[in-house]
Amino acid sequence: MADSTPDGVERRLPTDEARELLALTRDIARREIAPRAAEEEAAGHFPRELFALLSRSGLLGLPYDPAYGGGGQPYEVYLQVLEELAAARLTVGLGVSVHSLSCHALARYGTEEQRATHLPAMLGGGLLGAYCLSEPSAGSDAAALRTRAVRSPGEGGSSGEGGDWVIDGTKAWITHGGIADFCTVMARTGDAGARGITAFLVPGDAPGLSAAPPERKMGMKGSPTAQLHFDGVRVPDERRLGAEGQGFAIALDALDSGRLGIAACAVGLGRAALDEAVGYAKERRQFGRPIADFQGLRFLLADMATGVEAGRALYLEAARLRDEGRPFGRIAAMAKLFCTDAAMRITTDAVQVLGGYGYTADFPAERYLREAKMLQIVEGTNQIQRVVIARHLVGPESR
CATH class of the missing domain: 2.40.110.10 (Butyryl-CoA Dehydrogenase, subunit A, domain 2)
Incomplete structure (x- = not known):
């Protein structure tokens, strides 16, 4: 079952419910999140009211058991929701990812009594x-x-x-x-x-x-x-x-899933930067024609788009492994590494496409660039991801 993204690319979705969920997310992102993003980020305002809306809409507990107020969605769907939220505003997408990470230990390792007592409020009761x-x-x-x-x-x-x-x-x-x-x-x-x-x-x-x-x-x-x-x-x-x-094992287990959330957010941020660059390139004219006509810039946009699509394919592959109950830690580390490095390149190139305007706060490209750097650091730096990947390949380091 396919679903067209705002850039016209079709995605494979497992159910009609998943397609409707993404449509709801895009509607909230378009109406409630994106119009306020630049002003509120500049002011350092945290949109708590948006998280209350997301909770009421069922978007804060998507990958968890419906018996406790969760959405019962596979990670394949949950991560695409994160991508949409992050494309509208990274503070929101990352906030949902961190909230989900915070629920993981209770949902997976809590007793039945603990889950019944605490999870409903955490997943759908407006808590953060x-x-x-x-x-x-x-x-x-x-x-x-x-x-x-x-x-x-x-x-x-x-x-x-x-x-x-x-x-x-x-x-x-x-x-x-x-x-x-x-x-x-x-x-x-x-x-x-x-x-x-x-x-x-x-x-x-x-x-x-x-x-x-x-x-x-x-x-x-x-x-x-x-x-x-x-x-x-x-x-x-x-x-x-x-x-x-058992706490450290619980923490690492949560981080495997959390890294996929960061990867999805990075793809969303990269997509936002790509959209900004493509729109600007079509409108900006130099030497009597749109700058999108120039091959050097066209190749730059092509590389940016390739990074977005490759990143999405990698995080979805890891998500499908997770949904099937198969080992996914190695691919999760690869997804976090690749997607966040790609977001850094894409946002840097977006600033370059916009030229001097890209360096000003009048356009969102410079904000995207500043935000991308953070994604290479959180939930395990990208150097740590390389350590994790290498251990899967050749075993632990000699002591």
């Missing part, structure tokens, strides 16, 4: 999530995190099963930091290394949880990124996700 893994001294080496959770003494002054955990430490580079309603937090509960980490679901308004001022970023100014400080934050054991010591 944050994913808390990185720290000031633990970015690419996430297993070196220092935020610690210890059991508080129970009745009689003893510590043991059940009861509360007390979390202390600082998380860094947290998307939605300071505005999220809930946080999936990885904290150390045991010895050093990956096996000593446990996952927790922490309310965004928990006493002792505070946010630093948002980072001053070169792009994505409408999406708040901040450090989160945990100062004696008490979390009942009922909010521990998975077994003690």
Whole structure:
């Protein structure tokens, strides 16, 4: 079953419902997201009301079980929705991707009681999530995190099963930091290394949880990124996700899927830059004719379009593997690597097509360029993606 994109390219979609879902997404993007994007990004405004609309429209829980308020959509469809949102405004597309990432641990590793208690509000109740893994001294080496959770003494002054955990430490580079309603937090509960980490679901308004001022970023100014400080934050054991010591494996499992979200967002951003460049090239005249007539520029546009299509094909291949229950981590790393590098090239070329106008804030090309750089860094830098891919090919490095 096929569906035509705004640029006339037909996509393969698995169901009529998926086609209708993409049509709904494009309508919201066209009417509600794109017209406000430039002004709100320049002002550093986070569009919380748009996320409420997306929640009411069923777009915040697409890849999750309908029994808990999710959309029951395969990743093949969910990622194409992300692409549409990111093409309209990256802050929105990336925000949905991060929210979905934040729900992953509970949806996959929570108990039946935990899922029934928390997931409906997270998926369709207007809540917004944050994913808390990185720290000031633990970015690419996430297993070196220092935020610690210890059991508080129970009745009689003893510590043991059940009861509360007390979390202390600082998380860094947290998307939605300071505005999220809930946080999936990885904290150390045991010895050093990956096996000593446990996952927790922490309310965004928990006493002792505070946010630093948002980072001053070169792009994505409408999406708040901040450090989160945990100062004696008490979390009942009922909010521990998975077994003690399983947190790092949970985090990596979530990141495999999250990288596909970043890849889809990168394709959406690249597509927006391509559309801007093609439109400008058709209208701008030099030497008595449209600049789109000049071969050098036509070849540039052709390379940009090829990057968009190749990126989409790669992230969809990984999504279909995931939907079939087959290993997809290697392809997910490739998709994140290729799509974000392609977005960087495409947005750079879009600025070049627009010439001096591309360097001004009067056109969106310069914003796209600034935003693309971020995608090469988040959820595992592209250097880390190469490490992951190489390990799949030739095994781990010698020690």
